[in-house]
Every structure is written in C-alpha cells, then in structure tokens.
Amino acid sequence: MAKSVGTFKTSHLERLASSVTNWAEKWFPDSYIFAVLAIIVVSLGAFLVGVSPKAVATSFGDGYWSLIPFTMQMAIVTISGYIVASSPPAGKLINWLAKLPKTERQAVAYVAFFTILASLLNWAFSLVFGGLYVRAIARRQDLRVDYRAAGAAGYLGLGATWALGLSSSAAQLQANVDSIPKSLLPITGVIPFAETIFLPQSLIMLAVLLIVSVVIAYLSAPTRERAVTAQDLGIDVQDDVEKSIAPPRQPGEWLEYSPILTILVVVLGFWWLAQEFASKNVIMAISNLNTYNFLFLMMGMLLTWRPKRFLHSVAKSVPSVAGILIQFPLYGSIAYILTKAPGADGQTLSHHISNFFVSISTKDTFSALMGVYSAILGFFVPSGGGKWIIEAPYLMQAANELKVHLGWTVMVYNAAEALPNLINPFFMMALLGVLGLKARDIVGYTVTQLVVHAPLVIFMLWALGETLTYHPPVIP
Structure with a gap:
C-alpha cells in the first residue's frame, strides 16, 4: 500500500513537470521576448493609473542604463x-560530488540540496556552482539524468532560499546603520540578524523550504526511461577543467605560462582583501558584490595558477554572459516605469499597487498580503536590495502602524522575493549560459516547485508571523 501511494505521488509530480515542460518548449518565449513583453505589460498598467505616454517613454529611456553597474557585476x-x-x-571537488548519487532521481535531488546550501552563502556563486555540478553529473555514463530537471534543480537556490541566508540584501542593509538611508532610519531603526535571518521562525521556514524543494526535485525528475539527457539535446558537457596546457612556442610567451605574475597580483589582491575584512564586519564585507567578485577573481587567478590557463577559462566563460548583457537593461527600464513615472496624481504604478495591498491589510493579514504583493512586484522588478530601498519606507511604516514585527516584515519580503524567480528568466541567465539551455527548457520543473512553494510560503509567513510580538524601531 505504501509503495503504491509513493508511486502515485511520484507519477503525479513527474506528469505535472513533464506536461508544463512540454507546453513551455512550444509556447514559452525566449527570455529576451519575455523581457520585452514585460515592458509592454508594465507600460499598459502605468497608462491605466494615469501615467502619460511621455512619462512612460522618459522612464523607459532613463532606466535603460540604470542597471549597468549591476549588469557588469x-x-x-x-x-x-x-x-x-x-x-x-574545484573541478576535482565538483567531480567528486557528482559521483555521490546512485540513481537518476538521487542526482537531481543532490543538485537541489547542494545548490540551496550554496545560495545561503551567496546566491551568485550558487548559480555557477549549480550549472557546473549539473554538467559534471551529465558526464556520467552510468546514469541517464534528465538534463532539464537537473538544470532546474541547480536553480533552486535562487527560487527557494537565497534571501533567507547571508546574501539577503534587505537583511544586510537593515543590520548596518551606515547602509540604511537616512530617510528610512527613523521608520525601521537598526534590525540585527538576530531579528531577521536568525529568527527561529526564519530558520524553521528555511528548513521546511529546503526539505520540500529537494523532495519535489526528486519526485518530479523523469525516470531513466523518460529522461532527456544533455546528449539528447545536443549539448556538449565535456570536462570543464583544463587539465593541461601546451608549452610556450615563442620566447615572448614565457610569462603567459609562468605563475610569477599571478603570484604578484594575487598577493596585492589578498592584501587589499585582508584590509577590507579587518576594517569591516566580515558578513557585511563579503555581502558587497564588488568585494565578492574581487575575491573570486583573485581565487580564480590563484587556482588556475598560470595566466594562460586563467585567460583560457575567461574565454570559455564569456558566452555565458550574452543574455545578461542584452536583457538586464530592459529590466532597468521596467523598474523605472514602475517606480519613477508619476501619474496625474503624482503617484507611480508601484505606489498604487502597494496602497491597494496595504489598504486591505490588518495586523493578522499583513504578512500574507505583503507576501503576495512582493511576489507580484518582484516578477517585474527582480532586484533584492534595490527594490527593498524603494518599498521599505511605506511597507515598514505600515508594519509600524499595524504593530507587525519589523524583522519579520523584512523576512516576509525576503521569502516572497524568491517566488517569482522560479518563473522569471532574469536571474536564470547566468545558469542557463553555463548549461547551454533556454528558460523554456527548465521552467516546467520550476513551475512545479512554484505550485507548491507559493501557498506554502504565504501560509508560513502568516502562521509564523502570528508567533511574534511587535517592538518599536531601535534608532541609534
């Protein structure tokens, strides 16, 4: 009896993921088309609340380059x-991890588990780590792992838990008095990690989402007989590690093959990093994306050892960023239309949306309704910290007026912020570039996760929020 129930659940989730994937492969647009359609939808919404076509066009142009620093990052x-x-x-470590699973479904579950853990340290690293882990598993000849399901599992850190960990931009901003905008400080005060990501309620939510995500990844993955492998898709997953490099052919190439220059640059780089971490809180320092990128570049130089191998790795990675470079500017325009284009009453579309949700809220329903609002808006403005700065003044003011725990309000934002990532190609670009897939290839499996995550997250935001007591802002 237990066996038949398990078989039914497995078959049900697998059929759901397979059906949505088949639909997406036919009808889900390329992520670039997706971004352009989002601009049209947001523009129409702005017109409906009284924003003039001129204001929409101005915001479109003004916002187009607004994400350039983030795009480069x-x-x-x-x-x-x-x-x-x-x-x-690192290649040895990933290849070792790829040997752990014994079955196809175990492999997908392992990818989900390790990617989610990586996202708690840093969401950006989890994308590349997840992609290369999937490629390593796909190279195994003894398993027929569905490449699409494994790729979706490699994205779960961004769609489930990233904002509940140390890389939460909102929690990081609120924990440091120097980071909080002066206009926001009187409303929120300083909120330490103990009141946000390290709240027992937050840790419970994290544990539940981790377990649920891994179980869904396992149950929805196609069996060996129905798996679509990387080879079936025509994707080359040859070893990503450059094991050896040919010797120099000309005397002028000697320095390219010598580690001397690498050592000198890395010494300077890590000297600066040591000063950076000595002068700041370690968590705050590593949460700075520029510092994080600098650290990884220095580590990359050190681990590849010779400039020739380093440059070869750079060349192999560049095709992965094509989608990022051409699509992120469009999301900058979407954000500006939502938040910078005023209507006849002087208010933006974002303000009208937020007012709607806040006006229908009570102390008991605020967390759930705010979660729904943040998830919807996050679909059009996929930016953790930047969007929090825009939303925090009115959301935290509403929390104060309704006597809702301020730290939990931050976590409501964090948990809900991850939900739209499961179907929004914005953050998928880095992973898809590594995998050689399109958004339509994995969205069937991420939608399956969303079907379960959305009601579960909203319920936990309400239920766990009911166990917390409001405290006034702590203003230093």
Missing part, C-alpha cells in the same frame, strides 16, 4: 564563478 559573477569552479582543484 553579474557578468563578472558568471565569469569569476566559472573560472573558480572550472579550476583543477
């Missing part, structure tokens, strides 16, 4: 993460 995240993960030492 994400490109370097992908490149540096690829260099580190494809270096000989």
Whole structure:
C-alpha cells in the first residue's frame, strides 16, 4: 500500500513537470521576448493609473542604463564563478560530488540540496556552482539524468532560499546603520540578524523550504526511461577543467605560462582583501558584490595558477554572459516605469499597487498580503536590495502602524522575493549560459516547485508571523 501511494505521488509530480515542460518548449518565449513583453505589460498598467505616454517613454529611456553597474557585476559573477569552479582543484571537488548519487532521481535531488546550501552563502556563486555540478553529473555514463530537471534543480537556490541566508540584501542593509538611508532610519531603526535571518521562525521556514524543494526535485525528475539527457539535446558537457596546457612556442610567451605574475597580483589582491575584512564586519564585507567578485577573481587567478590557463577559462566563460548583457537593461527600464513615472496624481504604478495591498491589510493579514504583493512586484522588478530601498519606507511604516514585527516584515519580503524567480528568466541567465539551455527548457520543473512553494510560503509567513510580538524601531 505504501509503495503504491509513493508511486502515485511520484507519477503525479513527474506528469505535472513533464506536461508544463512540454507546453513551455512550444509556447514559452525566449527570455529576451519575455523581457520585452514585460515592458509592454508594465507600460499598459502605468497608462491605466494615469501615467502619460511621455512619462512612460522618459522612464523607459532613463532606466535603460540604470542597471549597468549591476549588469557588469553579474557578468563578472558568471565569469569569476566559472573560472573558480572550472579550476583543477574545484573541478576535482565538483567531480567528486557528482559521483555521490546512485540513481537518476538521487542526482537531481543532490543538485537541489547542494545548490540551496550554496545560495545561503551567496546566491551568485550558487548559480555557477549549480550549472557546473549539473554538467559534471551529465558526464556520467552510468546514469541517464534528465538534463532539464537537473538544470532546474541547480536553480533552486535562487527560487527557494537565497534571501533567507547571508546574501539577503534587505537583511544586510537593515543590520548596518551606515547602509540604511537616512530617510528610512527613523521608520525601521537598526534590525540585527538576530531579528531577521536568525529568527527561529526564519530558520524553521528555511528548513521546511529546503526539505520540500529537494523532495519535489526528486519526485518530479523523469525516470531513466523518460529522461532527456544533455546528449539528447545536443549539448556538449565535456570536462570543464583544463587539465593541461601546451608549452610556450615563442620566447615572448614565457610569462603567459609562468605563475610569477599571478603570484604578484594575487598577493596585492589578498592584501587589499585582508584590509577590507579587518576594517569591516566580515558578513557585511563579503555581502558587497564588488568585494565578492574581487575575491573570486583573485581565487580564480590563484587556482588556475598560470595566466594562460586563467585567460583560457575567461574565454570559455564569456558566452555565458550574452543574455545578461542584452536583457538586464530592459529590466532597468521596467523598474523605472514602475517606480519613477508619476501619474496625474503624482503617484507611480508601484505606489498604487502597494496602497491597494496595504489598504486591505490588518495586523493578522499583513504578512500574507505583503507576501503576495512582493511576489507580484518582484516578477517585474527582480532586484533584492534595490527594490527593498524603494518599498521599505511605506511597507515598514505600515508594519509600524499595524504593530507587525519589523524583522519579520523584512523576512516576509525576503521569502516572497524568491517566488517569482522560479518563473522569471532574469536571474536564470547566468545558469542557463553555463548549461547551454533556454528558460523554456527548465521552467516546467520550476513551475512545479512554484505550485507548491507559493501557498506554502504565504501560509508560513502568516502562521509564523502570528508567533511574534511587535517592538518599536531601535534608532541609534
């Protein structure tokens, strides 16, 4: 009896994932088309609340380049993460991890588990790590792992837990008085990690989402007979580690093959990093994306050892960033139309949306409704810390007025912020570039996760929030 029930559940989830994947492969647009359609939808929404076409066009142009620093950061995240993960030492670790699973479904579950753990340290690293881990498993000749399901599992850190860990931009910002905008400080005060990501309620939510995500990944993965492998898709997953390099052919190439220059640059780099970590809180220092990227570039240089191998890894990683470079500017425009284009009443579309949810909230329903709102808006403005700065003033003011725990309000934002990532290609770009897939290839499996995650997260936001007591802002 137990066996038949287990078989039914497995078959049900697998059929759901397979059906959505088949639909997506036919109808889900390329991520670039997805971004353009999002601009049209947001523009129409702005027109409906009284924003003039001129204001929409102005915001479109003004916002187009607003994410350029972040676009460059994400490109370097992908490149540096690829260099580190494809270096000989890291490659050995990933290849060892790839040997652990004994069955096809175990392999998908392992990818989900380790990727989620990686996202708690840093969401950006989890993308590249997950992609290279999937490629390593796909190279196994004894398993027929579904490459699409494994790829979706490699994305679960961004769609389930990243904002509940140390890389939560909102929690990081609220914990440091120097990071909080002066206009926001009187509303929120300083909120330490003990009141956000390390709340017992937050840790319970994290544990539940970790277990549920891994179980769904396991049960929804196609069996060996129905698996679509990387080879079936025509994707080359040859070893990502450059095991050897040919000797120099000309005297002028000697320095390219010598570790001398690498050592000198790495010494300077780690000297600066030592000063950076000595002068700041360690968590705050590593949460800075520039510092994180610099650390990974230095590690990449060190682990690849010779400039020739380092440059070869860079060249192999560059195709992975094409989607990032061309699509992120469109999301900058979407954010500006939502938050910078005023209507006849002087208010933006974002403000009208937030007012709607806040106006129908009570102390008991605020967490659940705010979660729904943040998830919906996060679909159009996929930016953790940047969007929090925009939303925090009115959301935290509403929390104060309704006497809702301020730290939990931050975690409501964090948990809900991850949900739209499961179907939004914005953050998928780095992973898809490493895997050689398109968003339509994995969205069937991520939608399956979303079907379970959405009601579960909203329920936990309400239920766990009911166990907390409001405390006024602590203003230093």
